[in-house]
Amino acid sequence: MPLFAALLRGIAPSGTNMTNDKLRGVFEGLGFEDVASVVSSGNIVFRSSPVDAPDLEQRIEQALALELGISSRSLLRSYSELRALVDSDPFPGLTHQSTTYLTATFIKDPSAPDVVADQLDPGATVVRYDPAARAILAITDNSQPERARRFMLWLEASHGNGITTRSWLTVERIIKKLETVAKR
Structure with a gap:
């Protein structure tokens, strides 16, 4: 399964709904595997079988808004791109x-x-x-x-x-x- 990094815009560690555990929870709820965070500024790595990055970005943005009230842009990059x-x-x-x-x-x-x-x-x-x-x-x-x-x-x-x-x-x-x- 491909590896991705989601680079979330506008995430601040001091934001109540922006903590790493809450962000990881959204990604896990979307069915992504091996979800992990990197530092406290909106960097989440994960595995996903669908590889259509724009579709994944849209799903992530919708879930963040629905579950945490965060209107953050999500930019995905694959492991190989990074x-x-x-x-x-x-x-x-x-x-x-x-x-x-x-x-x-x-x-x-x-x-x-x-x-x-x-x-x-x-x-x-x-x-x-x-x-x-x-x-x-x-x-x-x-x-x-x-x-x-x-x-x-x-x-x-x-x-x-x-x-x-x-x-x-x-x-x-x-x-x-x-x-x-x-x-x-």
């Missing part, structure tokens, strides 16, 4: 820290246009767009909060609310969790 993204080593030689905050912004719309790295300065350095993972890979300087904020505003203005951003460290943690689940 593994290829990490293996591409988009940030060679860089260390994730406040002045080089490495991010991957996942885009829901599969027809999203390629992002040209030098098209403008959105408040970050856009490294590249990975079409297979539908992710914008970027470096922000979080020691300059206004620049980082400008980048997030640019992302949403460019791609709407069908996006969610993860630090590169979180992407790597998701891969590790997927690999743990794959060994079961």
Whole structure:
């Protein structure tokens, strides 16, 4: 059975209905197997036999709204899509820290246009767009909060609310969790 990561938009650990156990419960209620969470910001890994990602995303979004009152966007990526993204080593030689905050912004719309790295300065350095993972890979300087904020505003203005951003460290943690689940 294929492995997926659901990257949920707008999940805050402080939200009463956004706890990992409640989120896992929704996924288990949908019949998914090997459900596990990764950190407390809306990252759920699971197995599912249906492999139509848009259908799974819609089912997850409807269940979250119905069961927990959460209107969250769900962006699915398969293990192989995320593994290829990490293996591409988009940030060679860089260390994730406040002045080089490495991010991957996942885009829901599969027809999203390629992002040209030098098209403008959105408040970050856009490294590249990975079409297979539908992710914008970027470096922000979080020691300059206004620049980082400008980048997030640019992302949403460019791609709407069908996006969610993860630090590169979180992407790597998701891969590790997927690999743990794959060994079961």
